[in-house]
Amino acid sequence: MIRLHDTMTRQKVELRPRRPGEVSMYVCGPTVYDEPHLGHARTALTYDLLRRFLEWEGLRVVMVSNITDIDDKIIARAAEEGRSEADLAEEQAAFYIEQMDRLNILPPTERPRATEYVQPMIDVISDLLDRGAAYGVEGRGVYFDVARLPGYGRLAGRNLAQLLEDAGSRVSVDEAKHSPLDFALWKAARPGEPRWDTPWGEGRPGWHTECVAMSMSLLGEDFDIHGGGDDLRFPHHQNEWAQVEATGRKFARLWVHSAMLNVSGEKMSKSLGNFTTLAEALDIYDPRAMRLLVAQTHYRATMEMGPEALTSATEAVKRLDAVVRRARAEGADLDTTERDESAVETFRAAMEEDLGTPGGVEVIFSLVRAANTAFDRGDIGTGGVKVATMVELAGVLGLELGEQPPGAEAYGDDAEIQALVDARTAARQAGNYAEADRIRDDLAARGVAMEDTRGGTVWHRI
RNA sequence: GGCGCCGUGGCCGAGUGGUUAGGCAGUGGCCUGCAAAGCCAUGUACACCGGUUCGAAUCCGGUCGGCGCCUCCA
Numbered sequence: 001m002i003r004l005h006d007t008m009t010r011q012k013v014e015l016r017p018r019r020p021g022e023v024s025m026y027v028c029g030p031t032v033y034d035e036p037h038l039g040h041a042r043t044a045l046t047y048d049l050l051r052r053f054l055e056w057e058g059l060r061v062v063m064v065s066n067i068t069d070i071d072d073k074i075i076a077r078a079a080e081e082g083r084s085e086a087d088l089a090e091e092q093a094a095f096y097i098e099q100m101d102r103l104n105i106l107p108p109t110e111r112p113r114a115t116e117y118v119q120p121m122i123d124v125i126s127d128l129l130d131r132g133a134a135y136g137v138e139g140r141g142v143y144f145d146v147a148r149l150p151g152y153g154r155l156a157g158r159n160l161a162q163l164l165e166d167a168g169s170r171v172s173v174d175e176a177k178h179s180p181l182d183f184a185l186w187k188a189a190r191p192g193e194p195r196w197d198t199p200w201g202e203g204r205p206g207w208h209t210e211c212v213a214m215s216m217s218l219l220g221e222d223f224d225i226h227g228g229g230d231d232l233r234f235p236h237h238q239n240e241w242a243q244v245e246a247t248g249r250k251f252a253r254l255w256v257h258s259a260m261l262n263v264s265g266e267k268m269s270k271s272l273g274n275f276t277t278l279a280e281a282l283d284i285y286d287p288r289a290m291r292l293l294v295a296q297t298h299y300r301a302t303m304e305m306g307p308e309a310l311t312s313a314t315e316a317v318k319r320l321d322a323v324v325r326r327a328r329a330e331g332a333d334l335d336t337t338e339r340d341e342s343a344v345e346t347f348r349a350a351m352e353e354d355l356g357t358p359g360g361v362e363v364i365f366s367l368v369r370a371a372n373t374a375f376d377r378g379d380i381g382t383g384g385v386k387v388a389t390m391v392e393l394a395g396v397l398g399l400e401l402g403e404q405p406p407g408a409e410a411y412g413d414d415a416e417i418q419a420l421v422d423a424r425t426a427a428r429q430a431g432n433y434a435e436a437d438r439i440r441d442d443l444a445a446r447g448v449a450m451e452d453t454r455g456g457t458v459w460h461r462i
Numbered sequence: 463g464g465c466g467c468c469g470u471g472g473c474c475g476a477g478u479g480g481u482u483a484g485g486c487a488g489u490g491g492c493c494u495g496c497a498a499a500g501c502c503a504u505g506u507a508c509a510c511c512g513g514u515u516c517g518a519a520u521c522c523g524g525u526c527g528g529c530g531c532c533u534c535c536a
Binding site: 027028029030031036037038039040041042043044046071072073156157158162163165166207228229230231232233234235236258259260261262266267292293296297298300301302303304306308309311312313314315316319322323325326356358359361362363364365366369372373375376377428431433436437440444449450451452453458 | 463468474476477485486493494497498500501502529530531534535
């Protein structure tokens with residue numbers, strides 16, 4: 001039984017897909033007006049972890065993750081840079097996807113762009129207007145009328161009255177709106193801005209409507225999971241919910257939110273300007289280290305992703321790679337279908353309980369120790385099963401092991417290095433340790449490390 | 463102000479009412495020609511004060527401290 005924490009009901013609930021065997025999931029993606037930062041990685045990795053786990057459990061996952069390519073910030077940035085919104089958005093979207101690939105994040109089943117779903121958005125808004133749940137304001141746009149939705153605020157853990165009480169002080173009161181809580185479904189075009197024609201005038205879609213149109217168009221009513229970063233809980237997701245609720249349709253069955261990232265104790269965000277770009281970090285650290293670090297922390301807990309944490313995760317990944325190399329050197333059969341079933345079940349149990357990736361990681365490391373212990377005593381068969389199991393479970397977390405860190409380079413090709421390694425072995429066997437050590441130092445200087453195992457000497461680039 | 467989260471050993475970070483989380487780093491030992499990799503051992507951790515309990519880091523109350531949301535944001 002897979003359980004997940006549902007933000008709407010604030011409790012862990014069993015995942016019961018609307019269609020047995022298939023999980024439909026919508027995850028809010030980025031607004032592409034700037035480069036992605038570490039926070040985007042945490043969110044994207046979280047849902048990739050969930051998706052991979054569900055698939056490993058034998059479920060078919062239909063995952064939709066959008067790219068918001070029209071928005072106030074994109075318009076502003078494009079104007080600053082003196083180019084078109086489409087040009088900027090396309091460039092940033094491509095860059096975002098490139099970083100996701102580096103993180104080994106599986107491409108979503110569908111990756112819709114907001115501008116491709118303007119008609120569905122218009123349909124949503126028309127429907128809301130017809131039902132009297134929205135109203136137009138001349139020259140401004142169309143607003144959603146939240147006042148009559150009793151459940152509004154639930155995702156934020158609040159009610160309408162509480163929200164209204166704060167609204168006056170926190171949100172600048174807009175006389176044009178019926179209520180300060182009302183939000184824009186459609187924004188009337190201003191000079192020079194991208195625009196689409198509609199029955200109520202030219203303009204562009206409001207953010208909250210975009211995700212409704214895309215999710216409902218691609219997944220249909222009553223889809224299983226709606227996810228995103230915790231900062232989207234309110235108002236974004238609440239406003240999405242409001243629109244669907246007002247039309248009497250069924251929306252997401254379950255709401256999942258992944259926690260934020262802190263940088264030295266403070267939330268990292270674009271508005272605070274304290275963010276590290278993802279590309280920058282991935283140039284320095286093994287992307288697998290970032291993935292492991294994310295998996296070591298529960299997705300609903302705020303985490304710190306500083307240099308220290310990334311460095312320690314990098315070392316941890318090396319340990320995983322090392323045992324795979326050792327297994328090969330020892331001549332273990334890693335293609336075996338035999339598994340440490342007990343470990344697999346412990347892993348599954350941890351993961352089934354609200355995506356308990358930290359517990360899963362624990363299982364992986366306990367297998368590493370068990371494998372090394374087995375190899376130490378010469379039990380290659382047992383060691384091989386442990387490693388094969390470990391590799392599979394790490395794979396569920398999206399960690400491909402036994403690989404050399406990206407960017408690792410050494411002077412010379414494999415054959416040349418192997419020749420030197422062989423020469424060192426010969427020198428050692430001849431008792432010429434000075435020569436052996438000289439070769440070792442030489443290779444080390446070229447970025448090649450060696451490990452002597454009973455199966456022989458193996459080397460790898462660092 | 464309202465709502466909510468958190469405070470775990472050098473760092474990161476899990477967790478169940480009573481048995482070692484795990485990772486990184488450190489120290490000692492084993493292994494090694496020496497290393498590397500690895501294994502073993504090692505840290506009397508749970509903000510503070512009360513309470514419930516046979517027993518609480520884990521439940522309740524309070525105190526202090528930190529953070530988030532309430533406004534664009536993954």
